[in-house]
Amino acid sequence: MIQFVRDNARWLAAGFLLTFTSAFGQTWFISLFANFIKDRHGLTDGSWGGLYTVATLSAAALMFWRGSLADTVPLSRLAPAVTLMFAGAAVALAWAPSVAVLVVALFLLRFCGQGMFSHMAMTAMGRWFEARRGQAVSLTNLGHPAGEIFVPLLVVMLIGGIGWRSTWLVVAGVLCLIVIPLLLLLLTEGRNPVGHQAQIARPGLMGRQWRRRDAARHWLLPALLPVLLTPGFISTVIFFHQAHIADVKGWTLPEMAPGFTAFGVATVIAAFTSGWLADRFGPLRLLPLLVVPMGLGVALIGPADEVWVWYVALGVVGITQGMASSLWGVLFPVLYGTAHLGAIRSMATTIMVISTAIGPGITGVLIDAGIDFPTQSLFLGLWCGAITLLCLGISRKLKADF
Numbered sequence: 339m340i341q342f343v344r345d346n347a348r349w350l351a352a353g354f355l356l357t358f359t360s361a362f363g364q365t366w367f368i369s370l371f372a373n374f375i376k377d378r379h380g381l382t383d384g385s386w387g388g389l390y391t392v393a394t395l396s397a398a399a400l401m402f403w404r405g406s407l408a409d410t411v412p413l414s415r416l417a418p419a420v421t422l423m424f425a426g427a428a429v430a431l432a433w434a435p436s437v438a439v440l441v442v443a444l445f446l447l448r449f450c451g452q453g454m455f456s457h458m459a460m461t462a463m464g465r466w467f468e469a470r471r472g473q474a475v476s477l478t479n480l481g482h483p484a485g486e487i488f489v490p491l492l493v494v495m496l497i498g499g500i501g502w503r504s505t506w507l508v509v510a511g512v513l514c515l516i517v518i519p520l521l522l523l524l525l526t527e528g529r530n531p532v533g534h535q536a537q538i539a540r541p542g543l544m545g546r547q548w549r550r551r552d553a554a555r556h557w558l559l560p561a562l563l564p565v566l567l568t569p570g571f572i573s574t575v576i577f578f579h580q581a582h583i584a585d586v587k588g589w590t591l592p593e594m595a596p597g598f599t600a601f602g603v604a605t606v607i608a609a610f611t612s613g614w615l616a617d618r619f620g621p622l623r624l625l626p627l628l629v630v631p632m633g634l635g636v637a638l639i640g641p642a643d644e645v646w647v648w649y650v651a652l653g654v655v656g657i658t659q660g661m662a663s664s665l666w667g668v669l670f671p672v673l674y675g676t677a678h679l680g681a682i683r684s685m686a687t688t689i690m691v692i693s694t695a696i697g698p699g700i701t702g703v704l705i706d707a708g709i710d711f712p713t714q715s716l717f718l719g720l721w722c723g724a725i726t727l728l729c730l731g732i733s734r735k736l737k738a739d740f
Contacts, residue, residue: 342470342473343477346467346474348524348527349462349466349474349524350474350477350478351524352413352417352459352462352521352524352525353459353460353462353463353474353477353478353481354459354477354478354480354481354484355481355517355520355521355524356417356455356456356458356459356478356481356521357455357456357459357478357479357480357481357482357485358481358482358484358485359421359424359451359455359481359485359512359513359517360451360452360455360456360459360481360482360485361451361482361485361486361489362424362428362447362451362509362513363424363427363447363448363449363450363451363452363453363455364451364452364485365452365574365577365578365694366486366490366577367451367485367489367490367493368390368444368447370490370493370494370497371431371497371502371505371506372386374497374502374503375431375440378434379434379436379437379440381437387698387699387702389437389440389441389444390444391695391696391698391699392441393441393444393445393447393448394444394448394452394691394694394695395692395695396445396449397445397446397448397449397452397453397691398453398688398691398692398695399688400445400449400453401449401453401454401457401684401687401688401691402684402685402688404684405453405454405457405680405681405683405684405685405687405688406550406678406680406681406684407680408457408458408461408462408679408680408681408683408684409461409677409678409679409680409681410680413458413462413525414521414522414525414526416458417458417521417525418518418521418522420450420454420455420458421450421513421514421517421518421521422513422514422518423446423450424446424447424450424451424455424513425509425510425511425513425514426446426510427443427446427447427450428443428447428506428507428509428510428513429506429507429510430442430443430446431443431444431447431506432503432504432506432507432510433503448691452691452694453687453691456482456687457680457683457684457687459478459481460475460478460479460666460667460683461679461680461683463475463478463667464667464668464670464671464676464679464683465671465676465679468671470617471616471617471667471668471671472612472613472614472615472616472617472621472664472667472668473613473614473617474613475613475663475664475667475668476609476610476612476613476614476663476664477613478667479609479660479663479664479667480606480609482605482663483602483605483606486598486602487602493505496508543558543672543673543674543736546675547674547675547676547677547678548673548674548675548678548682549678549681550678550681550682550684550685553674553682553685554685558673558732558736559685561728561731561732562732563689564725564728565625565628565629565725565728565729565732566666566686566689566690566693567689567690567692567693568629568632568693568721568722568725569628569629569632569658569659569662570690570691570693570694570697571693571694571696571697572632572636572655572697572718572722573632573655573659574693574694574697574698575697575698575701575711576636576639576652576655578697578698578701579698579701579702579705579711580594582705582710582711583639583648583711583712586710586711586712587642587643587645587648587712589645589648593645594645594648596649597648597649597651597652597653598652600649600650600652600653600656601652601653601655601656601659602656603653603656604652604653604654604655604656604657604659604660605656605657605659605660605663606660607657607660608631608656608657608658608659608660608661608664609660609661609663609664610660610664611660612624612660612661612664612665613664613668616664616665616668616669617668620672621665621668621669621672622669622672622733622736622737623733624661624665625665625669625729625732625733626726626729626730626733627661627726628658628661628662628665628726628729629658629722629725629726629729630658630722630726631654631655631657631658631661632654632655632657632658632659632722633718633719633720633721633722633723633725633726634654634719634722635650635651635652635653635654635655635656635657635658636651636655636715636718636719636722637715637716637718637719637720637722638650638651638654638715639651639711639712639715640712640713640715640716640719641712642712666686670682670683670686673736701714
């Protein structure tokens with residue numbers, strides 16, 4: 339592993355940088371400013387949530403349309419350009435004189451951060467690496483938990499010191515003055531899988547290079563749709579409704595905080611382990627195991643009386659989150675080839691972004707109807723059981739098609 343990192347430090351660092359700085363467009367980061375934004379624009383919780391959902395769904399639509407740029411534009415040009423757009427969105431959010439400008443800023447933050455930054459990183463890892471693709475994806479994905487661990491404390495300190503609007507200007511400055519120069523430096527050299535020439539694109543299922551329209555017509559993508567939706571949906575609603583869960587259980591948010599540490603640690607360990615296992619045994623063998631930990635973890639929330647069960651639940655949920663981050667980065671090149679990987683991944687990323695947009699709304703309506711989230715968690719656990727059976731069927735059929 340050490341030799342692998344040393345030999346590929348330039349490209350792995352570029353991927354890590356993209357996933358780390360995607361933090362500025364993630365829900366958990368933007369939510370740190372929610373009260374300030376609502377006060378400035380006179381928004382209620384409902385109207386703020388509605389605007390956020392509209393912005394996220396719009397970002398998903400643009401992701402589906404323009405995500406294929408990762409196939410046609412070199413990363414050395416695409417990544418700095420998207421970073422500049424990202425910085426502009428940060429400035430727009432700080433300045434936003436109206437709700438209309440606020441929505442545009444949110445839309446661009448979600449498109450660049452949650453969408454394109456992660457999409458570019460995973461597409462590059464899938465195209466640049468072959469024999470050790472799982473390890474490359476796992477290392478690159480460490481940027482996500484690293485951002486979750488280190489960024490919030492720094493941001494809270496900045497908000498307290500210089501104010502929330504100036505903090506967004508600092509974000510824009512970091513993107514322009516640090517991230518763009520680093521990307522330009524790291525991406526001055528391209529990379530091809532060891533042992534293969536630049537013009538050779540590795541084929542996927544049935545020896546084909548799949549285009550997005552071909553994948554959409556094949557049985558596999560519709561079958562994978564609920565599998566793609568589930569991890570993002572469940573993890574998002576658990577985080578989104580943590581205050582509600584605290585009220586129902588009689589816990590406090592400070593008491594629950596160590597659960598997120600357990601989640602982060604489990605995510606990192608699972609990402610590394612699943613990346614190694616995918617390289618060793620193939621990603622298809624991991625697919626049936628993907629949502630098993632999440633199903634067990636979310637189901638634990640329902641009957642939990644002691645707060646330590648919450649820690650266990652989030653740790654187990656984090657196993658699936660870590661597996662998913664590695665598995666999709668390895669599986670898509672195997673299934674669909676690398677020639678049109680950006681277009682294929684943009685479709686999958688769109689689905690995942692949509693799941694994070696609709697989850698809080700659906701579960702929130704159920705809570706308003708009198709079905710609290712701990713009760714819902716039992717049904718979500720059963721749903722994961724059904725998805726596991728679906729994955730078993732998909733895996734068996736794919737083995738016959740290869």
